[in-house]
Amino acid sequence: MRRLFAPLLILTAAMFAYAPVMIANAAYESTMGLVQKIFYFHVPSWFVMFTAVFICGIESAIFLFRRKPAADRVAFAAAEIAVVFGLLGLVTGPLWGRKAWGVWWQWDARLTMALLVELIFIGYLLVRKYGGPGSEKLAAAMAIFGMANVPFVYVSVNIWRTIHPQTSVVPSLPPGMKGTFWFCVIAFMLLFALLMPLRVRLEHLRAALDEQ
């Protein structure tokens, strides 16, 4: 991974630098116009958030049931990244919604459930920081329940009546939007692939320091 780090960093930085050019050249959506272009960073933020949540949940389960401290360190790192990218989604969404829906926030199923998942993982971090000895087991259980919420967040727009666009939007993107969207998704996932080992290394070093 260390050999790959520098080329990955350069590639990710280049993709993030080129993303605004692609977004500017992407087709305008017919009803929302310019503001819809927030989509190209908003949805990839949630992709990364959900990936991080799944990693956190799975590693937490491994920690709880197989007693592997290394898995707990990976889970902690993933939880922090999940909170950061969830925050990006929760900030960019209302900026889009203010223009598209006329309101900053709507207490509908998708938005409320997404906020709940974010709050669960903020809770996870708080438990880890202030919970004292043994808090890692409680936090691991929280992570598993947090992960269980993600499929419901995803399908919520198809089950309940909501003003949020449905899941069919991404698979049916027209050619003028599809390329830009997947370019941004790859850029965000590469960034996640860079952040994750850095953050895990921090946890390993902290554990090594505590042992000394």
Add this chain to the structure above:
Amino acid sequence: MIRRLMISVSLLVAIAAPAFALQAPAGQGEFVPMNSLPPADQLPAAPLLVAAYAFVWVALAVYLWSIWSRLGRVERDIQALQQQRSRGGPR
């Protein structure tokens, strides 16, 4: 007789209620020029778009810097501890 009447009325309400509930919203009665809207409703999209992208860039830069600085601090602490040990300091 009264029972039948009650059932009929209940059925009528049960059938009619969704029909009323699913009525399309009223059509637009008049066109209003954009510049005559109150300032709060004249929302240009560009500042919202710029704000969203700026927030993402700044937040990611701050987070990357925070990981980097925390890593540096822990590495320095480990190094300091190792130096202390090699000098035969307090154990």
